[in-house]
Amino acid sequence: MEENSKSQLILLHGWGGSRKSLAALTDELSSKYFCHILEMPGHGSTPEMNFPWEMVDYASWLEEYLQENDISSYSLLGHSFGGKIILEAVSSGLLKPEEIILIDSNGIKPKNSLKKTFFKLIALIYRPFRNSILGEAIKKYIYKYIIRESDYVKTSGMLKESFKLFNEQHYDTKLQNISVPTIIIWGKDDAVTPLWMGQKLNSGIAGSKLFVIDGTHGIPLQKPHEVAEIILNNTK
Template sequence: MKIIINNLAVEYEDAGKGPVMLLLHGWMTSLHTFDGVTPLLSGTFRMVRLDLPGFGGSEAPKESWGVGDYVQFVKSFCGKLGIQPDVLVGHSFGGRVILKGVSEGALTAQKLVLIASAGLKTHKSKAKLFLVASKIGKMGLVFLPNGIQERLRRKLYGMAGSTDYLDISSPVMKETFLRSTKEDLADSAQRIQSPTLLIWGRNDIVTPLSDGKRLQALIFGSKLEVIDDAAHFVHEENPEEVADLIKKFILR
């Protein structure tokens, strides 16, 4: 379905009945990242998910956004649909939006579920690698064959944990990525008071398990569940286990 929010056409889906669960996807994905868990939860919850601006079937912003802009957009989306989420679920970048939005009071929910959430400051060595990679990307390395240029850039971004940047074609969204990832939300996490479930794949190299443990320490009373043999897209790799963890956490 399509809806116009702040002059942007937005793709969204709304299924099921019960308490409202709003799901926010990660960077370079879409609402379909939750295709596995949605049917497992829609018998208990009203599942609302959208493509954030610049992703999936939604229009991109006309200028670069920061995390706060996405927070305000999600708030406007909820207002347009006339919903007050009972549960906020965010994967990766979606978790970043939830951390900022809830800590500032712009978004509210009775309970939060953060899946492989982004938001904590990148390790310094990775940050340096990312800067090197982004500069190489801008230089173009015209003195190297195209195939070698591409492999070198991808290798550096991979070492920095940010191949997402390399895959963005829009200059506006590249700047949005840079603005969003610069923000350290550790202080925001400490202000979270809602009961929070953290779900992590043990083999996640994008937002490693160490980030999950740090978030658990920062968010008072939060619970960390680790799924073996899963990585960054743990909810796609193990939808049944993730849905079961969410259901038990919400209904307990």
Template structure:
């Protein structure tokens, strides 16, 4: 049987229901094959989708990569929820969460996570960040250390690697061919599939180098 937990009152969690004008009650109880219940909260004025399972003393928070969502962690959640409380959320723009404004950046996403944990009355957690989720975990560790026990980075983004000269030659060749109008050239699938607003967010996110934040993390 899957673990599940309700924490705090409806008012404390600001979870969407029929009394909330943002409510879509047909989605409020949304079961999945693992038996986890999808919940919604209003975070920074928008609807955010999340799962909270298990009732262990220690909390684990899973942060998904770009183009993914909370369901990517279902197997891990199933294995861990007997011992820990496990939270996974859909970042704004992914899964069943609302889309963010086009000015969003990593700092906004980190603030969303911090606000959700505050609503859930979670004082401290260990954060697992995959790819883009790693960026958010680094941001949390640097600017919200009071809620971070530790971070675990999985194939994380955030620190720009040193590039070999061959990389820049490929970039230059791509730009030249693009100007010549060569067909068949495709950009990043992560980028090309996005709405115009999310493209602006994506460019801002991928160009954000967090190397200078590492010294803030203890």
């Protein structure tokens, strides 16, 4: 297929990733799509932003890329946090893609557990020590092993401030605003964004299709060929 006749596909990697995260998947999709792998500020070789970003800022950044490159007809693919950006941009009406592809996407409110609540209480008890070495160690333990927000622990600077801002934003009640054809692909054993989140996206986005494959949260890297086959066989 000639390059100028291919559909435009914009790919967004997950938090902590880079262009390289989706390189193998892009190779598999290049027969059908002209692929644009965007790299978020502060990831890979891209400099950090100058101020903490909220979800609307990430969506605006995506819109700006489309405008600067004169792309008016396109589809969007997002893995993990990249999917959350797509949920923001499309549910708000900012962008109107032809199709969207969500892979192990973030954006659904996690279930609270007794264990999580218990350790949040411990965090409150240790608040007086928050500026000490002990307090920092306790906070990292709670985030990484109990709340499972290890991305927060690994993040620093402006990205950490951004993480705090957008981490509590969820799209459970906005899914009905998404009316474009939607493909949802999930790793059966994903422990970061569990399968029930994919099922909730599927039930909330009218007409969407959910495909579950063996794998965990990193299926675009683990099984790029299998993920690509689903996309190529179920999109326009």
